[in-house]
Amino acid sequence: MGRIIVITSGKGGVGKTTCSANLGMALAKLNHSVALIDADFGLRNLDLLLGLENRVVYTALEVLAGQCRLEQALVKDKRLHDLVLLPAAQNRNKDAVTPEQMKQLAYALTKKYEFVLIDCPAGIEMGFQNAIAAADEALIVTTPEISAVRDADRVVGLLEAHHIKTINLIVNRIRPAMVQANDMMSVNDVQEILAIPLIGIIPDDEQVIVATNRGEPLVLSDNFSMSGMALQNIAQRIEGKDVDFLDLDAPYDTLFSRLRRFFAR
Amino acid sequence: MDPERLRGTLASTTPTSEPGSESESPRVAEVQLHLEAEDGKLLLYLPTPSETVLEWGDLCTELQKQLEAGQRFWPPNTLVELVTGDRLLDHRQLQTIVTALSTAKLHLTRIHTKRRQTAVAAATSGYSIEQRAQILPLAQSTIAQFNLNTEKKEVAPLYLQTTLRSGAEIRHPGTVIVMGDLNPGSSIVADGDILVWGRLRGTTHAGASGDEQSQIMALQMEPTQLRIADWVARAPATVPDQFYPEVAYIAEDGIQIARASDFSKNMTQP
Numbered sequence: 001m002g003r004i005i006v007i008t009s010g011k012g013g014v015g016k017t018t019c020s021a022n023l024g025m026a027l028a029k030l031n032h033s034v035a036l037i038d039a040d041f042g043l044r045n046l047d048l049l050l051g052l053e054n055r056v057v058y059t060a061l062e063v064l065a066g067q068c069r070l071e072q073a074l075v076k077d078k079r080l081h082d083l084v085l086l087p088a089a090q091n092r093n094k095d096a097v098t099p100e101q102m103k104q105l106a107y108a109l110t111k112k113y114e115f116v117l118i119d120c121p122a123g124i125e126m127g128f129q130n131a132i133a134a135a136d137e138a139l140i141v142t143t144p145e146i147s148a149v150r151d152a153d154r155v156v157g158l159l160e161a162h163h164i165k166t167i168n169l170i171v172n173r174i175r176p177a178m179v180q181a182n183d184m185m186s187v188n189d190v191q192e193i194l195a196i197p198l199i200g201i202i203p204d205d206e207q208v209i210v211a212t213n214r215g216e217p218l219v220l221s222d223n224f225s226m227s228g229m230a231l232q233n234i235a236q237r238i239e240g241k242d243v244d245f246l247d248l249d250a251p252y253d254t255l256f257s258r259l260r261r262f263f264a265r
Numbered sequence: 266m267d268p269e270r271l272r273g274t275l276a277s278t279t280p281t282s283e284p285g286s287e288s289e290s291p292r293v294a295e296v297q298l299h300l301e302a303e304d305g306k307l308l309l310y311l312p313t314p315s316e317t318v319l320e321w322g323d324l325c326t327e328l329q330k331q332l333e334a335g336q337r338f339w340p341p342n343t344l345v346e347l348v349t350g351d352r353l354l355d356h357r358q359l360q361t362i363v364t365a366l367s368t369a370k371l372h373l374t375r376i377h378t379k380r381r382q383t384a385v386a387a388a389t390s391g392y393s394i395e396q397r398a399q400i401l402p403l404a405q406s407t408i409a410q411f412n413l414n415t416e417k418k419e420v421a422p423l424y425l426q427t428t429l430r431s432g433a434e435i436r437h438p439g440t441v442i443v444m445g446d447l448n449p450g451s452s453i454v455a456d457g458d459i460l461v462w463g464r465l466r467g468t469t470h471a472g473a474s475g476d477e478q479s480q481i482m483a484l485q486m487e488p489t490q491l492r493i494a495d496w497v498a499r500a501p502a503t504v505p506d507q508f509y510p511e512v513a514y515i516a517e518d519g520i521q522i523a524r525a526s527d528f529s530k531n532m533t534q535p
Contacts, residue, residue: 090432
């Protein structure tokens with residue numbers, strides 16, 4: 001039986017889909033079989049990030065309506081053979097599926113795939129309820145902003161209410177220089193509020209935009225950027241390996257910045 | 266046919282290599298809300314709950330979109346007859362339809378229904394009622410069209426003057442003509458041909474009930490995916506630097522795209 005992990009955040013635009021695409025790819029690169037489910041019905045994006053948009057023939061909705069078999073709807077990745085995507089329908093909205101149906105799909109996939117990652121839509125309405133219905137673990141993605149953290153906190157509460165106990169935190173888009181200068185919440189500040197185990201810190205990186213537009217997730221390229229490396233490490237931690245966190249502060253922890261911090265106090 | 270004239274770079278169009286090409290085509294036996302002109306009046310077909318999965322709210326949005334896209338083709342103050350089959354409509358829902366129609370300068374006159382409650386609601390609002398299903402209910406008529414190829418040709422083409430944006434889906438048992446663009450994420454499923462006077466960047470499925478003679482034409486062909494009958498093709502990975510009006514059709518080895526100017530000269534078959 002595979003593990004079902006939902007990637008969620010509450011707030012939109014913090015990097016759920018980017019994390020889903022990259023973690024899916026990274027796990028597949030570590031020789032696990034991975035199925036990605038796009039639960040964002042009506043506003044699907046995961047196929048774009050994976051560069052699989054033009055291969056989508058059937059969607060989850062057609063599977064549920066019995067118009068095709070589950071295997072037919074799974075889009076195989078062109079680069080990694082152990083990765084498949086179950087696309088969401090674009091012409092419908094979140095009410096088109098029920099939590100019960102999402103469970104069916106996810107459970108069917110766990111029989112064949114070691115990891116089933118569900119990309120949750122923003123918000124806490126029907127789409128969110130659908131996405132978390134089948135999950136036994138959750139990854140919370142947040143950025144170091146009070147609004148994102150507030151929403152993440154609410155989501156953690158909801159997840160706990162749905163008996164999802166394994167919840168890990170990814171802090172995305174951190175800028176070490178700004179943290180050093182006390183202009184941005186630090187990972188510790190975020191963790192202090194959310195109080196859930198940290199599984200990864202991803203620095204802000206322009207390469208993400210490039211990768212998104214190309215449909216080639218960061219972890220695919222051979223020479224990793226810092227953010228690609230951070231994502232790769234998260235995948236290893238999901239596997240259960242003990243990997244040290246990247247030292248993002250190193251380039252910024254100069255004598256000058258130390259002095260400035262000293263006097264700022 | 267001269268192969269050089271074809272943009273033969275369409276990736277893998279063989280039926281065996283694509284998931285969608287297994288004998289069953291990806292069409293849904295779903296009926297869409299649509300308007301049809303007949304003898305100077307318009308018939309508005311509202312699918313019954315058994316014919317559509319859309320909720321009432323979605324149907325209203327759909328109606329608004331169709332009214333907007335087709336507005337140019339009907340003279341103002343055209344009379345509309347509503348065909349609802351056995352769908353239950355209450356007073357308020359009826360009013361929603363009337364309001365939507367009147368913004369498009371159309372007037373509801375008569376309601377065809379099988380349900381007594383709907384008839385009562387309509388009568389109290391002052392519309393004339395046809396409680397016997399005098400007009401062939403939509404489900405029967407469309408199923409007949411799907412089954413009989415000869416009858417299929419008689420379905421009037423659907424003209425739309427609009428930009429189809431992501432998420433929009435048009436289904437029609439005949440030919441679809443769009444004056445406007447198809448954005449990525451939108452789709453057209455037609456039993457006949459598909460003509461796009463604009464940029465085609467979405468997904469189109471011509472000949473959805475199996476007609477391999479169907480064609481897809483566009484001024485600028487940049488599709489996400491093309492489907493004709495049971496065949497699927499992806500667009501080439503490299504985007505051409507110049508666009509011409511092009512035609513997609515089924516050749517011996519799958520879907521091919523030809524420049525429109527060459528296509529008419531070279532094609533021997535219709």
